[in-house]
Amino acid sequence: MASQASSAKAEPTLAEKVRFLSTPGSYPHAPDGVDVVETHMSWVFLAGDRVFKLKKPVRYPFLDLRGLDRRAANVRAETRLNRRLAPEVYLGALALRQTAEGALTLGGTGRVVDWLVEMRRLPLEETLKARIEDGRVSHEDIARVAETLVAFFADLPGEDISGETVITHYEQEHETTAAVLCDPQFALDPGTVDAALRGFEAAFARARPILRERVAAGRFIEGHGDLRPQHVFLIDPLTIIDCLEFSHLLRTIDPFEEIVFLGLECAQLGAGWIFPALRDRLAAGLGDSPPPALLAFYWRYRALLRARFALLHLAEPVVRTPGKWRPLAQDYIALSQEADLRTRPPEGR
Helix, strand or coil, X not given: CHHHHHHHHHCCCHHHHHHHHCCHHHCCCCCCCEEEEEXXXXXXXXXXXXXXXXXXXXXXXXXXXXXXXXXXXXXHHHHHHHCCCCCCCEEEEEEEEECCCCCEEECCCCEEEEEEEEEECCCHHHEHHHHHHHCCCCHHHHHHHHHHHHHHHHCCCCCCCCHHHHHHHHHHHHHHHHHHHCCHHHCCCHHXXXXXXXXXXXXXXXXXXXXHHHHHCCCCEECCCCCCHHHEECCCCCEECCCCCCCHHHHEECHHHHHHHHHHHHHHXXXXXXXXXXXXXXXXXXXXXXXXXXXXXXXXXXXXXXXXHHHHHHHCCCCCCHHHHHHHHHHHHHHHCCHHHHHCCCCCC
């Protein structure tokens, strides 16, 4: 019985792993301190000039990380995919081990009990988000972002996916979004929500044949999937991190949806001029100018999706910054209704 109890205690808990990784002395490079950040799917440890990401053993409808093998595969996928746009940042997968005596260790010997993504630490003050908030972003900066994205997208082959698969995906996501936005627990104004949903449905009806045409033309590629201003670092070389590694379907995307999303997020921060600049440079660089109706659809879709994600923070067992999420959702709903204005081409085009 004692032997069985000892064996049961041998497997470290998530809390034990977090405590170990929160301690500077746990790291071979001996950082002065460790800053710890918790996200929905990970614990992130900022240790000196390195960042280490530990995946939580969680299960969502779109992701199951409960097994060590699944977390290992996810870490490898995150490293491989992000090296496309941040080759100097993603250093690889690092094993978290447990010695025969039960101690956790990075490096050395022992059985592997988890895997970490190891990254170089980047200056947060140089993200596109920080530069927008500080009033330090220039047209030259956005030209660099566009050039990087054009080179990235142009090098990717069209994905083998059907138009019906793409449309079904949007339908299912929107059904979930509508259910969240209409949920009485979030206390949104029903008239405002109804108008936004009706606007989206009209835009979707116009976009359906265009989506089919673009899929058939090979315009959907395995892209980034989560192109937000906080993931873009305006350093040399320009670096983009944190692609959506856990779902091939969600990464299979029209490049113009990618930049609509980035433009939407910039507009939410007060920099509405960035989307037209990205759109025009991408159109020139890729030789591709999708109809405004498609861009307006992408804008509405992403804005309402972001509203949904904001509200879902309020349904978490522990709500962090509870005063933030409903106003943010309302902001995105309002932005969704500006889709036609925000994506309208310049006069004469």
